[in-house]
Amino acid sequence: MGQSSKFSHIIDFIKTLYPGQDFIPLHEPRFTGNEKKYVADAIDSTFVSSVGAYVNRFEEMMQEITGAKYAVATVNGTAALHMALLVAGVKQGDEVLTQDLSFIATANAISYIGAKPVFLDIDRKNLGLSADVLQAFLDEWGQKGAEGTINKKTGNRIAACVPMHSFGFPCEIDRIAAVCSEWNIPLIEDAAESLGSYYKGKHTGTFGLLGTYSFNGNKTVTCGGGGAIVTNNEQLAKLAKHLTTQAKVPHAWEFNHDYIGYNYRMPNLNAALACAQLEQLAGFVENKRKLAATYKAFFQDIAGIAYCEEAKEAKANYWLNVLLLDNREERDAFLAEANNNGVMSRPAWTLMHKLPMFRDCQHDSVAVSQWVEDRLVNIPSSVRV
Structure with missing residues (x-):
């Protein structure tokens, strides 16, 4: 032929x-479920922006699906990853290890902070970051210190590692997590494409300190845009929710803010659509x-x-x-x-x-x-x- x-x-x-x-x-x-019903209900409630029952329900459903203790709804997956990096302590001038074969949002989110990505090779078996390559890179260039791991080539702190589960295929995330633990490097999973994927019976996005997801129009489930952060760390979850809500200090009528915040919360209209999609x-x-x-x-x-x-x-x-x-x-x-x-x-x-x-x-x-x-x-x- x-x-x-x-x-x-x-x-x-x-x-x-x-x-x-x-x-x-x-x-x-x-859109074959309750999408129109839930969106109409959100409209009727008049809560169509970043506060509403569907935003809360979406976060609960993400906890139930992934098994994570906490979930924070965001406006899209890139915002989720940006925020995850921030609350994990990545700062301007730091470096973040990630994979060379990836959607650009991963590298962009790192750059938003003023950090610099370091691009490593993938595993041919799963198209995600290679645990062997990660270990070899750190053995060659990593140097452990009081402030964490330093890249001997640049002198910069390696502040995080962000593997991506490419096309929904889980990488060897347990081995990656073990390498990150050995080198005291926070692990943040870019699980944007892998909602509903599991590795050794555990949902992707839950092996590291934080995990992030996307609900873009081309994902397995969508709400037009939308993203989410999951974590088992209560302090980081609260900080992420606070920062994504313009860092507004709770008060019945006064407007006070205690950090530089971000308008990153998912609107209730999108959350209504997301809840219907997550049901399916x-x-x-x-x-x-x-x-x-x-x-x-x-x-x-x-x-x-x-x-x-x-x-x-x-x-x-x-x-x-x-x-x-x-x-x-x-x-x-x-x-x-x-x-x-x-x-x-x-x-x-x-x-x-x-x-x-x-x-x-x-x-x-x-x-x-x-x-x-x-x-x-x-x-x-x-x-x-």
């Missing part, structure tokens, strides 16, 4: 999974895992294309299904043919260290990240109706 006919075969198969659609998006939302999370994940099993069976018979699966001890939400082609040329040819025929597909993000604003950031060889960037394709992954 030639390249073009092979790709046409794949495109035709994807179209059978989403029948009756002239254009098949990469990941579109499904388990069903959505089951649906997406069935789709993943269908893709896996199909691609077993397609030469030259590897289908990415969850690791043995992981349970992924399969937010986006991932293919790895033989090389960049094959990747580009597939992307062109799929998108030209109404099947939305996309490549991996450009590696962070290649972007102009991050070119002076320290990074390791990132050989696996480059290998994956050259080959990765995401294919349609919406919940099927």
Whole structure:
């Protein structure tokens, strides 16, 4: 089978999974529950901004789903990560270890504080930060001191580590957590893409000091925007909630503020939508895992294309299904043919260290990240109706 006919075969198969659609998006939302009812109720209550019953309920539901003791609703996932870094003690001039293959929001949130990302390589098995690479980097460049771990190359404090569970696949987060503990580096999980994913029976986002999530329009569940922070640390949860509410000191009528605050709370209207979506999370994940099993069976018979699966001890939400082609040329040819025929597909993000604003950031060889960037394709992954 030639390249073009092979790709046409794949495109035709994807179209059978989403029948009756002239254009098949990469990941579109499904509003099949109480969304309209809850949003109308929020409107009728007149509480449509950052205070309301649905904001409170959303935080309770996130605690129930993840098993975390505390949850703080935010306006989006980037704001959640920015705030998590702040309350974890990251300061201007610090460094934060993260992965080179990541959505830009991770590096942006670090930069908002005036800290600097250090980009490390990923694990080919799960597309997330490699625990082995993290350990090797710290063995070479880390120096333990009274104020924490210092990067011997730059003299700056390494104030946090932020791995991301890429495309919903859990990384080896327990091993990463162990390395961070050894080096006294706070662990903040970017779980933006992995709501409903588990590693060794524990929900992603709950292995570190804090975890963050996104509810953007293309996520497994959405409220248009929206984000959340989870933690088991009561002090950090209270501080995050305070800072995201403009750091207003509670009072019936007076306006006093004791920190530089942020307008980062999730509006009640969005929370109403989020609550309805969270009610359906388990069903959505089951649906997406069935789709993943269908893709896996199909691609077993397609030469030259590897289908990415969850690791043995992981349970992924399969937010986006991932293919790895033989090389960049094959990747580009597939992307062109799929998108030209109404099947939305996309490549991996450009590696962070290649972007102009991050070119002076320290990074390791990132050989696996480059290998994956050259080959990765995401294919349609919406919940099927």
